[in-house]
Structure formats: structure tokens, C-alpha cells
Amino acid sequence: MTHQPHGLRLGYGTNGLTDLRLDDALALLADLGYDGVGLTLDHMHLDPLAPDLPARTARLARRLGSLGLGVTVETGARYVLDPRRKHGPSLLDPDPDARAARTDLLLRAVRVAADLGAHAVHCFSGVTPAATPESTAWKRLASSLTPVLEAADSAGIPLAVEPEPGHLLATLHDFHTLRGLLGDPDPRLLGLTLDIGHCQCLESASPADCVRAAAPWLHHIQIEDMRRGVHEHLPFGDGEIDFPPVLTALAELTAAGYPGLTVVELPRHSHAGPELARSSLSFLRDQPTPREAPAC
Numbered sequence: 001m002t003h004q005p006h007g008l009r010l011g012y013g014t015n016g017l018t019d020l021r022l023d024d025a026l027a028l029l030a031d032l033g034y035d036g037v038g039l040t041l042d043h044m045h046l047d048p049l050a051p052d053l054p055a056r057t058a059r060l061a062r063r064l065g066s067l068g069l070g071v072t073v074e075t076g077a078r079y080v081l082d083p084r085r086k087h088g089p090s091l092l093d094p095d096p097d098a099r100a101a102r103t104d105l106l107l108r109a110v111r112v113a114a115d116l117g118a119h120a121v122h123c124f125s126g127v128t129p130a131a132t133p134e135s136t137a138w139k140r141l142a143s144s145l146t147p148v149l150e151a152a153d154s155a156g157i158p159l160a161v162e163p164e165p166g167h168l169l170a171t172l173h174d175f176h177t178l179r180g181l182l183g184d185p186d187p188r189l190l191g192l193t194l195d196i197g198h199c200q201c202l203e204s205a206s207p208a209d210c211v212r213a214a215a216p217w218l219h220h221i222q223i224e225d226m227r228r229g230v231h232e233h234l235p236f237g238d239g240e241i242d243f244p245p246v247l248t249a250l251a252e253l254t255a256a257g258y259p260g261l262t263v264v265e266l267p268r269h270s271h272a273g274p275e276l277a278r279s280s281l282s283f284l285r286d287q288p289t290p291r292e293a294p295a296c
Contacts, residue, residue, distance in 0.1 A: 036070030038263035042077035090126025162193035197226030
């Protein structure tokens with residue numbers, strides 16, 4: 001296993017490598033020295049709706065094992081369920097059958113994650129539909145996630161909900177609203193995907209402080225650069241994030257026992273995926289380590 005300077009287990013998201021075959025993408029990441037992969041279930045890689053999913057998943061598990069890559073299963077594919085609506089249908093859709101289709105996708109993701117030995121299954125709420133009261137949207141979200149939590153509990157796979165700008169569940173505060181609606185599940189079952197760029201985009205606290213505040217619930221971390229108030233995933237150095245404090249907070253998290261991955265998330269940059277995978281790893285490795293970071 002690669003030992004990164006900050007003690008982190010670094011990965012790269014396959015949603016940023018969609019111009020590569022999955023096997024080629026995994027080989028690239030292993031060759032570069034990544035520790036794992038954020039695997040987005042989508043038609044171009046591991047299609048969750050195509051036939052023979054268990055057999056294809058088993059082959060992938062063997063490939064990940066041979067390359068020494070850990071994995072988190074991500075469910076943010078844009079058009080995997082509906083070729084005409086980005087991220088549609090969502091867990092908040094007015095149509096119960098449409099909501100059920102998203103829930104079924106997450107149930108498939110839990111089974112895939114169990115078969116892969118993944119760290120967690122990532123998901124998000126979706127955007128509140130027009131003319132839908134917020135209270136109704138929260139009820140739909142809690143109801144739609146309940147069978148997923150039950151399946152995740154049975155499989156021993158944590159569910160890691162991501163606060164997403166523009167969605168019903170957009171902030172760390174919103175995550176705790178969901179926890180309350182679901183009866184405060186064990187953090188080992190219902191936890192967080194924390195995107196460092198999203199913290200820069202809209203949280204009131206700094207990204208480093210967000211890491212510390214979220215620590216008890218963290219099962220997955222995504223990382224990239226971003227600017228305040230603009231939800232655009234950027235290569236490192238193109239945004240406004242001060243990364244040494246963030247990496248210090250992540251190193252503290254790892255030292256406290258965080259077992260998951262920190263995955264580079266550049267879903268709009270697949271055209272330059274191989275080069276960005278290389279340069280992103282170099283950027284993170286070259287940042288000052290906690291001991292080198294200046295004292296506050």
C-alpha cells in the first residue's frame with residue numbers, strides 16, 4: 001500500500017475518467033500510486049442496470065484486489081436513470097414510482113459495495129421539485145432512504161450522504177436535520193460524504209473546520225478546488241482553497257481512525273483525466289505536511 005505524506009488514502013473518481021475504459025482507468029490510478037478509487041456506477045464503467053451485474057462486480061472485485069485499490073461506491077451518475085433529466089428521478093420526485101427507481105438504484109449500489117468490500121455507498125438528496133413544500137421534501141427523503149439504510153445495515157456498508165449545493169440537503173446542518181428525521185441512526189450506519197470544495201462554496205465555517213465538525217460521521221471525502229459561492233469543481237490551484245490547513249485536518253482525522261478514502265472529484269474534466277490524475281496526486285503530495293505547516 002502507498003503511504004502518502006499526510007497519512008491519507010488518496011483516490012480518484014471514475015466520473016473524471018469517463019473517456020477511459022474502467023480497466024484502463026484502474027490501471028492508471030494504480031500505476032500513479034493512488035490508494036483507491038471513487039467508483040461511479042454508470043453506463044460507461046460498471047452499469048448498475050445492465051445484465052449480469054453480480055458477475056461483472058465479481059470480476060471488478062478481483063481486479064481491484066490485484067491492483068491493491070480500495071473503493072467507495074458513488075451514485076452521482078448524471079443520466080443513468082433518465083437520459084433526459086440530469087440526476088433524475090431523485091429521492092424527492094413527486095411520483096412515488098420515480099422515487100422508487102432512485103431507491104432501487106441505491107439498493108443495487110449497496111449490493112455492489114458489499115460485493116466489492118467498499119468503504120461506503122455515497123448518495124445525495126436531489127433538488128427540491130418546484131412547488132414542493134420543504135417539509136414534504138424532507139418527508140420524501142427520509143421515507144425513500146429508509147429501505148436503503150435497512151439494506152446497508154444488513155450488508156454492513158455505511159451510507160454516506162453528501163451535502164450538495166442547490167439540493168435539499170445542501171449543508172452539514174441539513175445532514176443533521178435528516179438524522180433527526182430518521183431517528184438519529186448510528187454514525188457507523190448513516191454518515192457523511194464531505195466534499196471539501198462544497199465547504200468552500202457555501203459553508204460558513206472554513207473547509208478545515210468543516211472536516212473537524214463532521215469527523216464523527218465521515219465515511220467518504222471528496223476533494224478538489226473551488227471558489228466561494230460558485231459550484232464548479234476545479235483542478236487544484238485554480239480556486240481559492242488554502243489546502244495545508246485542510247490536509248492538516250484530514251491528517252488528524254486519519255490519525256483518529258478514519259478508514260476511508262479522500263477522492264479527487266473532477267467530473268467535468270474527463271477530457272484531461274490522465275494528466276489531471278497525475279498532477280492532482282503531485283499537488284496533494286507536495287503540500288506542506290502537518291509538521292511543516294506554519295503554526296497558527
